[in-house]
Each structure stands twice: as C-alpha cells, then as structure tokens.
Amino acid sequence: MGAADESHRTGSGPRFGVEEEFLVVDPVSRVVVPQAEVVIRRARERLGARVSGELTKMQLETRTDPCGSVKELHAQLTEARGVLGACAAAEGVRVVATGTSVLAGTVPPPITEGARQDRGIEKYRGLHDEQAICAVHVHVELPDRERALKVSNHLRPFLPVLITLTANSPFWEGRDSGFASWRTTVWPRWPVAGPPPFFTSVEHFDNLVDTFLTAGTLVDIGTLFWDIRPSANHPTIEIRVADVPITAEESALYAALVRALVVHVGAAVDRGEDGPQIQPELLRVAYWQAARDGLGGQGLDVRTGLLVPAAEQVTALFDLVRPVLEDNGDLDLVSGWLRRLLDGGTGAARQRAAAGRAGDPIGAVDHLVAHTAPHD
Template identity: 60%
Template sequence: MARHDAGPGPRLGVEEEFLVVDAATRTVVPRAAAVVARAADRLGPRVSGEITELQVETRTSPVCSVKELVDQLVEARRVVARAAAADGLRVIASGTSVLPGAADPPVTRGPRQDRGTATFRGLHDELAICALHVHVEMPDRERALLVGNHLRAYLPLLVAMTANSPYWEGRDSGYASWRTMIWPRWPVAGPPPRFDSQEHYERVVAMLHEAGAVVDAGTLFWDIRPSVTHPTVEVRVADVPVTAPESALVAALVRAWAAHADEAVVGGDTGPDIPAELLRAAYWRAARDGLDGEVLDVTTGRLRPAREALADAVAEAMPRLRSYGDAELVDGWLRSLLAAGSGATRQRAAVARRGVLTDAVDFLAASVSDAEATQESFFA
C-alpha cells in the first residue's frame, strides 16, 4: 500500500448491530427477520440478520469518503427504524439490552449456527450483544496482521470512547461497557495476540482449530483480525454507538491510525510487544469507567484521564485526517461526543430523570428512528 500522505485514504466500511424491541413493552423480541425482510427492499444486501433472532445488522459499502460513510449509516438507521415501526417494533443502538429478555436468546438456525451452539453451549446465553465493526482496506493479509499489532495499543481507548452498555437484563452493571466484559468469555475473543507473520497467525489458528475452540474462520472473534470475507483489517472492539456520527468518528480514527501503522510496517516496525495481561487489565478499566474515567496506557503501564489520552491519540491521527479531508468532521464529532458524554452516560441520564429503565430504551430508539435529526444535533 502506498504511503497515505495526500489524497483519499484506503477504503473503509462499517457494520452496525442493533437490537429489536417491542414498541409497547420495550423488551427485546425475536422479530429481527421481519425487520430485515422489509428493510431489504431499500438496503438490499446492506441489511441482514445476526446470530440471534433479536438482532439486525446493517453495513455500508466500501467508501473513501467519511462523509459518504455517515450518509450511508444514517440512511440504514432510518430504513431499519421504519421497517421495524411497520410491525409495531423499534430498534435500539446499545451494546446490551436494557430490560430483561436477552438472556438465552433464540439463535438463528442452520448447520453453522447449530455447530456453534453445540460448541459454545451456555456462552450463547449471553450472545445478544451489539458491536460496531470497522474495516480498513489492506493490500494483503500479512500487512493486515502487522498493522493489527500496532492497533492493539488503541483498543482500551476505543472501549472507553464507545462505551454504550451500562445495563444488562434490567440492572445497572456498574460498568460503562458491560458488553466488553461479556464478549471475552468466548475462547477466541477479546484482545488479539501479537503475530510476527502470516505463518505465525496460521499456526496459531490451526492449533485453535485442533483444540475445537473455533467452529470456522468466522468464529475467530478477536477484536482485531484480518477479515474473513474482505481484504481488510477489521476492528471489532467497540459497542455500537448511540448515533451514526459516532460510528463514523470511530471509523475515521481507526482508518487514520491504521494508515499510520501501515507506514510503520512498511518501514520494518512490526508493532509493540504489549503484554496480554496488561491489555486485559486495560480493557477492564476502560469498560468499568468509560470516557469519564482513567485508562491504562498499555505503552507505559500508567493510568491517565481517558479524555486526555483520546486527545493525544486524535492529535496523532490528525495529519492523515487532514490529508483525507476528514479533520473538520472529526473535530466537530469529537467535540459533540465530549460534550454529550459516552453512550453509557447518556443512557444513565435518560433513566435518572424519572428512575425508569424504559426511558433509556425510548432514548436509544429515538436516536435511531430520528437519525437525520440526531445527525444534525450532533454536528451543532
């Protein structure tokens, strides 16, 4: 891949996952298939079901422009919200369900899904969790792996920045991102190992297959991985954000950090050797305290305010953001995020007004169904 000093950056794309809820009770319901069928009339292959019948996934086409990316995200949210409303349903953008009903979710059926249920068993009881996946185009798998080594250092910060799952099954977890605490329970999930080469990666994956820890390549659930289906590095650590601009903000930053890392890889730097135990502790701290707490800097082993760490990481990305024409958008979105607080903060604020959990569901559903208005207010 050429150096990204000017012009459009590598192409990128985003996947967002949502929960389907009943408009009256606000509880999750296994009606995703109906929403997908209606939304597909407008979105085609950009909308699909997920592993459980409670979830809908949308995706963007590969684009160079972050402005085009956010437009596609807003469109997809608008379409799925209207499709849901036609059947007395709503969709919410939250890493976990607010109200009880997501435990032991109905899993979609098929040979692959059935193998997953047989393999992972009780882990599937907490599978109805929703993430944001960002894809950045790479020239080959080895480059994606080595770029991923560099991106590992940003993962705890991304957890804090996108924390949007404070509630689980009708209770406040005490965490900003409870989804982050659920997901690494799978045998091949959470922070990825550091890989020296594609051969090293394939050797590790072969051993995991031999151990029966994966069903297929799609169940290599690490938070950074070379995509199974696309020529990209895929960053999967984030809770699905409340708004489309937040998802676009994460994507823009990930692309800029990946381009910075790619240049380092071309220069022979295969990435820092971050101890797995330090990265795990950093995840826990970021998931607990979110954007308003402290994050563990995995390059120094020291705690620092999350907002300060984010400001430094954005400054590092800024030369590429400027060259891609994304700097102004990112700056505006970031200011709005810092003013509004994380998704977890906003969910709790919605509940605090009356002490009623359904108010968090209504807030989240409105943020999806009124995607254009939310986008405009987020720009303001």
C-alpha cells in the same frame, strides 16, 4: 463491507466500511423481542444485501459499501438507520443501538436456525445465553495479509482507548452494571476473543488458526473473534472492539479515527518497526478499566502502566492521527463530532442520564429509540 464500483471512490485514504448491529424492541414494553426477521425482510426491499440477520432472532446487522470519505460513510449509515427505523415501525417494533439489552428478558436469546448455528450451540453451549450483544465493526482496505498482521501488532495498544471512545452498554438484564461497557466484559468469555496476540508472521497466524480448528475451538474461520483480524471475506483488516454507538454520527466518527489510525501505524510498518510488545496482563487490565469507567474515568496507559484521564487519551489519539484525517479530507467533520462527544459523553453516560436519578431503565430505552434510527 459490501462491494462498490471504483468510480464511486472519493477521498485520499484507503476505502473503509462499517457493520452495525442492532436489537429489536417492543415500543410498549420496551423489552427486546425476536422480531428481527420481519424487519430484515422489509428492509431488504430498499437495502438489499446491506441488511442481514445475526446469531439471535432479536438482532440484525447493516453494512455500508466501501467508502472513500467519512462524509460518504456517514451518509450510508444515516440512510440505513432511517430505513431500519421506518421498516421497524411498519412492523410495530423499533430498533435500538446499544451494546447490551437494557431490560431483562434476553437470557437466553432465541437463536436463528441453521446447520452452522447447530454446530455453534454444540460447541459453545451456555455462551450463547448471553449473546444478545451488539458491536460496530470497521473494515479498512488492506489486502496484504502480512501487512495486515503487522498493522494489528501496532494497533493493539490503542484498543482500550477505542473501548473508552464507544462505551454504550451500561445496563444488563434490567440492572445498571456499574460499567460503561458491560459488553466488553461479556465478549472475552469466548475461546478466541478479546485482543489478538502479537503475531510474528503469517505462518504464526495460520498455525494458531489451524490449531484452533483442529482442537474444535472454532466452528469455522468466522468464529475467530479477536478484536482485530484480517477479514475472512474481504480484502480488509477488521477492527471489532467497540460497542455499537447510539448514533450514526458516532459510528462515523469512530470509523474515521480507526481508518486514520490504520494509516498512521502503517507508516511505522513501512519504516520496519515491529510494533510494541505490550504485556497481555496490562492489556487485560486496561480493557477492564476502560470498560468500567469509560470516557469519564481514568484509563491505563499500557506503555507506562500509569493511569491517565480517559478523555486525555482520546484527545491524544485524535492529535496523533490529525495529519491523516487532514490528508483524507475528514478533519473538519471528525473534529466537530469529537467535540460533541467529549461534551455530551458516550452512549453509556447518555443512557444513564435518560434513566434518571431513579435509575429507571425504561427511560434509557426511550432515549435509544429516539436517537438510533430517526425516520420520517
């Protein structure tokens, strides 16, 4: 989340920003190709530091400035995607927003060069072979680390629902995985990834991180890959659990709900509530259930251990944060976007629909190309 002048702030909630990751594909073969750098170089002429590379040469990332309203955020996401679309086309390639590559040919991906990458390859080895995956990260302004960790404790039960809401990685290496979010099954293989633990204090957090660094588990603090973390570079809490959605609208919807959820649980922190002690085993199964079945299936309620229709869980989340959305001035936009998502399905459902009954993944790639980065 880049810097922005305070005079640009609108809305009543904390500022928030989004990082989106994309894959570069060849428009003829539809295969992911290592051409991210040429797109980044051209896009920087218009986006500056808001576009950058990623771990592999097949990926790139855009970021918004800190925004005060979901309308402002959506405008920045739409602008960045439009620029990417135009720049990719000028270089003879396209960009797509999907949690995993659709067609075969990305394993192992070519890794970008650098000393940090070399240290990562030395530590993580074969894990890099499946790292051509793309997420959306939401930063919400929260400079107090102690408060951020308490908010993290309260957010943990909602992580499976956020997976459900954004599932957009049904294909893996040319095959339908049978999952709505295959990326969610790949990512937790890393040593410090998945849902964060329940933190008892800042000292607890720091001691864990120091232990990981001393043990050689992390390259640096940036490889702390929990799905919620205090940002190492910004005065924010970062929520990292979701697949990148196909459209800017879906990313804005997701970010607005995340910001509202942070504000909502922040009130519980202010009341002195510690947050629920969710059993890690239940949270792990709820992740798996959400990743497998997505919005069209059943979700595990980590508080009760019961299965609930996933769409009902999403609706309940919206109802929970509705007052915050209204206070932030985001309610009308978000409610309309959510209705469209519930009617049309998440990216996983739409990718499968585009692939057709024959399950031809080329149709899914064409759908992604058409809807990720529309441009003139």
